[in-house]
Amino acid sequence: MTRKQGGTSMKKGYFALLFLLIAIFLENAAEAKSLKKGEVYRSLDRAAIEVISGDELEMTGGGKTTVAKYGFKGDKLRAVIGDEVIYFEITKAGLKDEKSGEVYYTKAALEEMRKFTDNGNGTVSQGTGLMWQQGENKKVNWDSAIAYCENLSLAGYNDWRLPNIEELKSIIDVKEEPTINKTYFPNANSFFYWSSTTSAGLSSYAWYVGFSGGSVDLIGKSFDIYVRCVRSGQGQAISHSTLSIPDTQSKDEELQKLKTFITDQWKLVSQIPPPKRDWRELVTLKITGKYDDYSSLYLFGLNMRGRASDAFASADKFLKKGDLKNAQKYADLAIRHYIESQNLFKASEEVFSGSISMTAQILEAAYRGPAEASKYGWGLMCGPKCYEVADYVFLLTDFAMDYGLEGMDEAKKNLIAKAFVKTLLKMGGISSWIENRTTHLIGGSGLYGLMDKTINSPEFQKAFMKALAESGAYSAKKLAEAGAKKVIQNSLMFVKGSSNLKPAN
Incomplete structure (x- = not known):
C-alpha cells in the first residue's frame, strides 16, 4: 500500500517536472523570437524605431537617438534603455507603446494611410x-x-x-x-x-x-x-495615444497637473527663433523692398511671444494662490499668444519667400489691437501707434482686475479697466514714449521701466483715483480708493514680472 502511494507520488513529480520544462521551453522560445533586421517602424509624430540587430533597436524622436536592447515577453516586445523598460503591443499595423499609446507603423500600414x-x-x-x-x-x-x-x-x-x-x-x-x-x-x-x-x-x-x-x-x-x-467606414478607428482626464480628480491633482503644464510650456515659449542673419538674405530683402515688412512681422511676433510669457507668469501667480479658474484662463491666453507669435514668425518667413499665401489668416488673430484699442478709447487718443503696445497694457489691466477684485461683476471691472488705461495713457511719459519710440520691439525698449515709474508716481495714483471715483464703479469714495490701491499694487506686480524677450543670437 505504501509502495503504491510512493509510485503515485513519483508519477505526479514527473508530470510536474515535465510541465515546468515545457513552460521554460516556451518562455525561452518566446525570448528567442526576433524582428527583421533593417525593419523601420514610424510614428505619425515622425519618431522611428529601427531594428539594427537581433537584439537591438535604434529609437529616434524628440531630437535624440538611443539604442535599446529588446526581447519578448509572451506576445509583447520588451525594450530596455538603461533603467527604463518599455513594452510594445505587436499589432498588424506595427508596434504600440503600452504606456503612452504611441503607435509606430510598418511601411505597409503607412502606405495604406497615404491612399485616398x-x-x-x-x-x-x-x-x-x-x-x-x-x-x-x-x-x-x-x-x-x-x-x-x-x-x-x-x-x-x-x-x-x-x-x-x-x-x-x-x-x-x-x-x-x-x-x-x-x-x-x-x-x-x-x-x-x-x-x-x-x-x-x-x-x-x-x-x-x-x-x-x-x-x-x-x-x-x-x-x-x-x-x-x-x-469609420469599412475599417476600424485608429486608436489614439492620449486618454481623457477623469472628471472625479481632486482639485489638488488638477492644480498639480496645471502646474506641470505651465512650467513645461513656459520653457517652450522662451525659445525664440533667430531673425534672418545671412547677409545675402538681408540684401535680397532690401533690394526687393520687403525688409520693413519682414522686420515688423518678426518683431511683432517677438512682442506676442513676450505676451505669452507674461500670461504664463500670471497663470503661475494664480496657481500659487490656489485660484485654478484664473490660472487656466491665463494659461489659455498664453497658448493663444504663443500660437499668434508662431504665425507671425511664419508670416515673416513668407515675406522673404514671396509666397504670402497665409497672410490674411495669420494676421487675423494677431491684429486685434485696433478693436481693443477703440474699446478703451486708445484709437481716439493716439492712433495706430498705440496698437502694438495695446496687447501688453490689456494683459496688465486684466491681470490687475482678476488678481485683486475677485467676485466683482464684469461690468464694474470694465469700468475700472477703462479708467486705468485712460489715466495711464494721459500721463506724459507714456504718450511721449509711444509717439517717439524708434523700435517695434517692446522687450528691451524701456517700456517696462517707464510703466513701473509711472504707476508708482503720486501723480498717476491721484489721477487714477479721481477717474475711478468718476467712473461709477464704486458707490463711495473710500471704496474707490481701496480698489485703486489694489489695482495699482497688482499692476506693479505684473510689470516687474514682464518678460524682456529679445531675438536669439
Missing part, C-alpha cells in the same frame, strides 16, 4: 478604411466641433464624429503646403484643426493638428479653430 479615393459626394476614403469630410467649415470651439460632427448628415451617412488625434495625424503630408494632400482636400486651410482627444493632464485642453506645418500640440477648448469630421 475621392468618392465624388463630398467625402474622401482613406486606405485605412476611414472616410473623411472633404469640404471646409468655419472655425468653432471644441464643444461645438464635437456637436457639429455628431449632427452631420453627409453622403447618406449620419455616423460622423470628430477624429481622435492619431486619426487626424494620419492625413498629414509634410511634402505639401498646407500639409495635407491637396488633390483630395483642395480647399484645406493652413491652420489648426480639432481632434476629439482631451489632454491627459488638463481637462480644458485638447490636441490639435496644425496643417501649416504638421505641428501637433494642445490648445484650450474655448478657442475657435477648424474641424474636419470622420467616420
